[in-house]
Structure formats: structure tokens, C-alpha cells
Amino acid sequence: MEEVKQKSWFGRNWVWVVPLGGCLTIIAFFVLGIGALVFGVSKAISGSAPYEYAVEQASNSPKVIAALGSPVETDGIMQGNISLENGDSGHVDITIPLKGSKRKGYVTIIGEKVNGDWVYEELYVLIKSTNEEINLLDKSLEGN
Template sequence: MEEQIKKSWFSRNWGWVLGGGCLTLIIVFVVFIGSIVFGVSKMFTSSTPYKYAIEQASANEKVISILGEPIEKDGIMNGNITLNGDDGEADFKIPIKGPKAEARIVVVAIKTNGDWTYERLFVQIKETQEEINLLEKDLEGI
């Protein structure tokens, strides 16, 4: 009688281990990184400084005349926001665009006892580098 040599589990399943196993790890890694990016993005967009900055830029007549309407977010924000109870800091940039041009909103704010104080809040037009201060109220109508 001839004796048959039984192959090891790895010898029989090496294609699955390298193909399916690695693919599964890659998918898990991509989902993990995606959830981190989504969570950070959600933290920014739900913050008071973000909402206030978008509101001020969308209501500013000079910004509207340069960018056109509607003004919408355009890309990934960069910067940081730190919250610690009723205190915190925000320093970030929001890329925006309209039908006519692109820009970014620059936000620098401090939160003390639950209230945000804006040190800098302006729109910087991408093409001309012009800065439109969103903290100054329009005094022409006075």
C-alpha cells in the first residue's frame, strides 16, 4: 500500500489566508480610519464656532458679492478644537466656495465659562488673498 502524506492546514488554505485574511484586515483598517475621520469632522461641524462662522460668512454682503450664492463648504477643514467642560479653544479653517470664487473661513476663538469669544473671524478669498473681517459690523448704514 502507498501512504498518502496529508498537507498541513496552511498548505491547503494559503490562498485564503493571504487573499481573504489580508483583505479583511485592510477593510477593517479602512473602516476604522474612516470612522475616526467622520467623528472628528462631526465634532467640528457640530461646534458653536463652526456654526457661527458659516452663519456670519453666509450673511455677509461682501462675501456674497465675491463668492456668489449659495455659499457651501468645500473640502476638509484643518485645525483643532479643544473642549474641556465650559472652557475650550478653537483654531481652524473652513474651505468654502460659491459659484464665482473659493475662499476659507479662519476661526480663532476661546471658550470661557460656556461663552465663546472670537479673537479672529474672517474670510480669506483664495484668488486675491483679501481678508473680509466677519467681526466688524457694517457701519455704512449708520
């Protein structure tokens, strides 16, 4: 009686395993690359002066704290863009999601960088549930 040696699982299936494994590896690298890119850009923008200024102003505003609840924190990925030309000029137009203990909202900041200094045209918090808009540039409204 002659014994027939059977091929291993890989030996029988290499024709479809190798291409499929290669494709899945390429897809995994692509997804990881896109994720790293999004994370890196988001991290760079969240460290920018306009981002930090907007979050600080919203977090310290009595009207925003009253509307959203304390503490006021960022809540997710911001939208918009910041562009810088040669360091002394640029433009910002971003919206940052916020959350408090009571509600959620968004802080929006629009401005220009002129001669190295940021000048903000708009800075306001929009309360999500009530559509109330709180202007953070007009300090005379803070007490109201």
C-alpha cells in the same frame, strides 16, 4: 483505466488564499475604521457652536457674497482643532473651505471659550483667487 480525481481550486490554492484573504480583511477593517473615525470627528466639529457661527457669519455677509457669489456653502473638510476642557473653557482654531457661484475661499475662526461663552479673536474669510481677507468681526466694514 483509473480516473484521478483532481482537487478543487481552493484545495490547490488554500496555502496562499487564506493568509492573503486574512490580510486583506484586516486592511479593509483598518481603512473602514479610519474612515469612520475621520467622519465622526468631522461631523462632531461641524456641529459645534464655533463652526456653525463661522459658516453663518460668512454666508450672511454681503462682502463675502459679493466676492464668492451666492449661495455661500461649505466645500470640503475643515482643518484645525477645537479643544474643550470641562465644558466651560476651550479653544478653537479652524479653517473651513467655502464655495460660492464665482469663487472659493476659506473662513478662519480663532477663539476661546471662557465661562461657557465663546469669545472670538479672529473671524475672517480669505478669498482663494485674490488673497483678499474679509474681517467678519468688524461690522463697520460690512457696508464697504
